[in-house]
Amino acid sequence: MRSDTARKLWIPALGILLLVSALLSLGMGSAEVGLGDAFRVIGEQLSGGGDAGQSDPHTTIVLNIRLPRTLLAILVGALLAMSGAVMQAFFRNVMAGPYLVGVSSGAALGAVLAMLFGWGFHLGAFSTVPLSAFVFALAVVALVYALNRRGGKLQTEGLLLSGIAIAAAISSVVALLMLMSDRSLHQVLFWLLGSLASARWDHVEMLLPYAVVGGAVTFWLARDLDLLLWGDVTGASLGVHIDRTRTALLAASSLMTAGAVAFSGVIGFVGLMVPHMARFLVGVPHRRLLPAAALSGGLLLLWADIFARTVWAPTELPLGAITAIVGAPFLVYLCTRRRRSTL
Amino acid sequence: MRAKLLIGRHARLPARLLLLAILLGSGPAGASSQPPRRFEDPLCHVVEWRTPPERIVSLSPSLTEILFAIGCDTTQVVGATRFCNFPPEARDVPRVGGIVDPSLEAVLLRKPDLVLVTRGNPLEFIESLVRLGIPVYGVETRGRLARILATIAEVGAVTGRETHARRLIERLQATLQDVRQRTATLAPERRPRVFFGELEGAHWTAGPGSYVHGLIEAAGGENIGSVAPSAWSPLSLETIIERDPEVYWGTFGEEGEAAARERVLSTLRNAAAWSQTSLGRRPRLFLAHADVLQRPGPRVIELLPELARYLHPELWSRDGQ
Numbered sequence: 001m002r003s004d005t006a007r008k009l010w011i012p013a014l015g016i017l018l019l020v021s022a023l024l025s026l027g028m029g030s031a032e033v034g035l036g037d038a039f040r041v042i043g044e045q046l047s048g049g050g051d052a053g054q055s056d057p058h059t060t061i062v063l064n065i066r067l068p069r070t071l072l073a074i075l076v077g078a079l080l081a082m083s084g085a086v087m088q089a090f091f092r093n094v095m096a097g098p099y100l101v102g103v104s105s106g107a108a109l110g111a112v113l114a115m116l117f118g119w120g121f122h123l124g125a126f127s128t129v130p131l132s133a134f135v136f137a138l139a140v141v142a143l144v145y146a147l148n149r150r151g152g153k154l155q156t157e158g159l160l161l162s163g164i165a166i167a168a169a170i171s172s173v174v175a176l177l178m179l180m181s182d183r184s185l186h187q188v189l190f191w192l193l194g195s196l197a198s199a200r201w202d203h204v205e206m207l208l209p210y211a212v213v214g215g216a217v218t219f220w221l222a223r224d225l226d227l228l229l230w231g232d233v234t235g236a237s238l239g240v241h242i243d244r245t246r247t248a249l250l251a252a253s254s255l256m257t258a259g260a261v262a263f264s265g266v267i268g269f270v271g272l273m274v275p276h277m278a279r280f281l282v283g284v285p286h287r288r289l290l291p292a293a294a295l296s297g298g299l300l301l302l303w304a305d306i307f308a309r310t311v312w313a314p315t316e317l318p319l320g321a322i323t324a325i326v327g328a329p330f331l332v333y334l335c336t337r338r339r340r341s342t343l
Numbered sequence: 344m345r346a347k348l349l350i351g352r353h354a355r356l357p358a359r360l361l362l363l364a365i366l367l368g369s370g371p372a373g374a375s376s377q378p379p380r381r382f383e384d385p386l387c388h389v390v391e392w393r394t395p396p397e398r399i400v401s402l403s404p405s406l407t408e409i410l411f412a413i414g415c416d417t418t419q420v421v422g423a424t425r426f427c428n429f430p431p432e433a434r435d436v437p438r439v440g441g442i443v444d445p446s447l448e449a450v451l452l453r454k455p456d457l458v459l460v461t462r463g464n465p466l467e468f469i470e471s472l473v474r475l476g477i478p479v480y481g482v483e484t485r486g487r488l489a490r491i492l493a494t495i496a497e498v499g500a501v502t503g504r505e506t507h508a509r510r511l512i513e514r515l516q517a518t519l520q521d522v523r524q525r526t527a528t529l530a531p532e533r534r535p536r537v538f539f540g541e542l543e544g545a546h547w548t549a550g551p552g553s554y555v556h557g558l559i560e561a562a563g564g565e566n567i568g569s570v571a572p573s574a575w576s577p578l579s580l581e582t583i584i585e586r587d588p589e590v591y592w593g594t595f596g597e598e599g600e601a602a603a604r605e606r607v608l609s610t611l612r613n614a615a616a617w618s619q620t621s622l623g624r625r626p627r628l629f630l631a632h633a634d635v636l637q638r639p640g641p642r643v644i645e646l647l648p649e650l651a652r653y654l655h656p657e658l659w660s661r662d663g664q
Contacts, residue, residue, distance in 0.1 A: 031585035057619070061581045064615035197545045197577060201615055314570050314582035316545065 010281045011288065014295035018074065021302050025070045028306050030313030031061050038062045069199035073305040074298035075207050076196070076264045077274070079214065079256040081297025084271025085278070085289055086218055086253040089225040090246070091148070093156040095334055097272030098257040101159065102166035104268065106140030107133040107254075107261035108192060109170050115188070116177055130206065130262030137254040137261070140166055145250065194267035194320025196305050203263045210259030215294065217252040221245060222286035229284070267320045269327020270297055276334075382501045384481040388473060395503025396457035396478070402445050403461040405484050405638035407433050409498050410459070412641045413507040422453035429634065429642075447471055459498065484639045485574070488557035491639050492516065515644045519561065522651045525658040526563030535627070535654055537564040538588035542610045542617065545577035554643055555592075555636065562651035563658070564590065580616060589621045590654065594633035603630055629653045 026042070027035030041062040080098060087096040087103075098104045114132035147162045148155050178188055218225070224245045260267070277300075278292040301323070308317045382390045399415065400422030401407040407427040410420050416432065423436040424445065439449040442463050450458060450472065458477055460469050461484045472479045480501050484494050492512050499508020537559045540548035549555035550571030559566040567586045571578050591611070595603030607628055610617065617623045629650060635642045652659050 029581045030579040031581040033581070033585070057585050057587060060584055060616055060619040064619070065581045065584065191544065195545055197580065198543050309579055312572070314579045315572050315576045316579055 007282045007288065011291050011295065014281075014292060014299065018295050018299050018302070021299060022070050022074065025073075025302055025306055026062055026066050028310055029061070029066055030309060031057075033058050033061050033066075038066070064201065065199075068201045068204050069196050069305070069309075070302060071204045072196055072199040072207065072263060073302045075204065075211050076260040076267065077270055077297035077299070077301025078294035079207075079211055079260040079297070080267065080270040080301070081274035081278070081293040082215060082218055082290055083253040083256040083260070084297075085275040085286070085293045086225065086249055086256075087271070088275050089228055089286065090249055090253070091154065091156045091159050092229060092231070093159050094276070095160055095272065095331065096156075097269070097275075098253070098260075099266070099268035099271060100163050100331075101141070101144055102163040102170070103137050103141050103144075103254060103257045104261055104266045104271075105167040105170040105174075107137040107258040108266050109174055110134070110136030110258070111262050112174050112177060112188060112192075130210065130259055133262040134255055134258035137258040138251065140170075141250050141254050145246075191265040192320075193318035194265040194323070195308075195316065195318050196264055197309075197316050199263075207259050207263050210255055214252045214256035214259070215290075217248055218256075219287075219290055221249055221252075222290055225249070225286040226284070265318075265320060267301070267323050269323045269330065270301055272334075273327055273330050274300055276330075380503075382480060384479075385483055386469070386481045388469075388479045388481060390457065390478045390480045390501055392456070392478075392503070396455075396501075398453065398455045398457070399502060400439060400450055400453050400455040400458045401427065402439070402459065402464045403442060403484065403638075404429070404634070405494075405640045406459045406461060406482065406498060407436070408638055408640040408642065409495055410502070412511055413495065413499050413502070413504045415502070415504070419502075422450060422455060422458075429638075450477075451475070457502065459501075486554070486639075487552060488519070488554045488561070488644065491554060491641075491643060494639065495641070511641060515641060518644055518647060522647050523561050526561065526651060526655065529563045529655070531565070533655075534563055534565045535589040536567055536586060536621075537590045537592050537629075537654070538567040538583055538622070539592040540568065540578070542591070542593070542607060542614070546580055546583060547575060548578045548583075550574050550576055550578075554639055558643070558647055558650055559592070561647055562653075563655050564650075584616055584620055587621050589625075590627040590629060591622055592629045592631070592650070594636055595630050596633045600630050604628060627653075 023038075024035065026038040027033070037058050041056075041059050044059075045063065083103075084097040087098065087101055088094060090096070091101070098107075110132040111129050113136075114129045143166065144159070144162055145154070148159055174192070228245070228249075257271070274297040275289065275293050278289055278296050281296075282288040282292040301319075304322045304326075305319055308319045308322055311317065377393060379391045379393045384390075397419060398421045399410060399419055401410055401420060402424055404424060404426045407420065407423045408429055411430050411433060417435050420433070420436050422439040423433055424440060424442050425438045426442060427433045427436065427438075437449075437453060439453060440446040443465060445464065445468060447468065455477060458472055458479045460472075460479060460481045469479055469481065482494050482497050483490070492515060495508050495512055495515075496505075499505045499511075538548065539555050539559065540546060548568035548571055549566070550568045550573050551566075553568075553574035556566045556569060556574075567583055567588050568578055570582065570586075591607060593603065593607055598606075607630075608626055611623045611626050612618060631646055631649075635646060
């Protein structure tokens, strides 16, 4: 067992790694704009010399395409990872995650409905797409909770099965919607596979409140998450207001998933894999686990996206396909280690 | 059937063709003076007739357009998809379902003597028709500009309307040639860089091998999507911006041209990435109806002079046309 201090050091280490990766990411893409150009552009901006009216394509590519995309990748990765960490503790199941529980599908249904039926207007600064995604994500998570609660206690053995059933039902509804609406099929399909190809500054701005609120609530309840791992009875005896805490945690994790899905589509397995990696590095306590998961989630998705946009440039691969290629074997690995599956 | 197909494949040499004609002509079916005409599609379906088909069902809007363009009317085109809305008479043709979801029963009820199909129609559906003994002919409609002319020729032949088809092809070739002649001598720097496709989302665009690419090149433009790996594929936004588009070519649907124009302009103005390009600073928009562009047929080629005049008005004003 590593010492506690060594485990604590992982958090700043991940932070530095993420920062370096983010800087490297500004120099990578299909356009011939390398790291040197990226730093020159950033330098000009920082020294105030960057003339906003100038239309140097390098400046546009670094500041308006790569930078928002990098930030969005980090935010989405962090949100999915934290949401996954919350669900794994909440359902006391190592295989829980927004994708496998069906919450991502719910959010996707909400987002697709909003996109196809033109609810896509903006309420002030808030786009209706993430709001609709949130409502549906919350509905799914409530349904999963109700399906897996017997005699006042949460049974988690059937969790993945109910998730599969819900995801199957929802994906058929989405397919029907797409067929009936007969509009930009490939566009919705690409989005459903997950992509950050259309990342823009306003997406980052719109997603930020979801990250702040969701992250703050979960971090606030980090100790309760630790206690929930011991089960309801123990948790209650140790002073957790089970129902109120549960509601807050469910809402927070749905909010984080919905935000991520609304701006990037369905990117699977990040919420499943990352909490395990983080737990390996910093241990079980959520006070450390949550920030470590957020940082590693950002790191993982950032590199997955760099891969997606460079490996077959100038076209792009769907991001969700890449995370699934890595994530599906990880799920198999978790299944084969079922006996040691308690957290 | 299979034996026939093999002969058909090797019958490219005139001598073998003659032999085949003699063999077929001397069979019991050859009682009438003329041997039947025989057509084989890329999927190895064989269509044979002595008199041209009189009840044709089309399972694709582009094939429906071509059928009407080569002189068929609603007495010959007896079935079409629910998307077949051009020419206006096509709306009166009984519907047999959609492109990916045609109804077998609806097709059978039309008692067709020829069903024209294309890529996008389900293969199992096509095989069901063949097994029921209905003559099916598949046409590859997707491809370069030349493919459109080849499609018209093929549809003309299999429906026995070669003369009409030839006349249409000659007219379209003249259109192509006229525009190409005017734009041929344009220096590369006088060819505006055109981006066709989505301004948002994954930025799907038309790459080389697509007829849209062919239209842009023929009209004296440079296709930004020419670096895309296939005829229709997502293109990275930074590659688009790096190549600095000057003209945007988009489509409009039910919303109408004015609404589409407004939407495009607002995206170009508001999205930080676009607003910095030549296109963003001085938007030049060419919008065409989505139906025309989604259906490889005569209207695609008829769009070419419009596009070329938009890109190069000076090439037309000189001779006062």
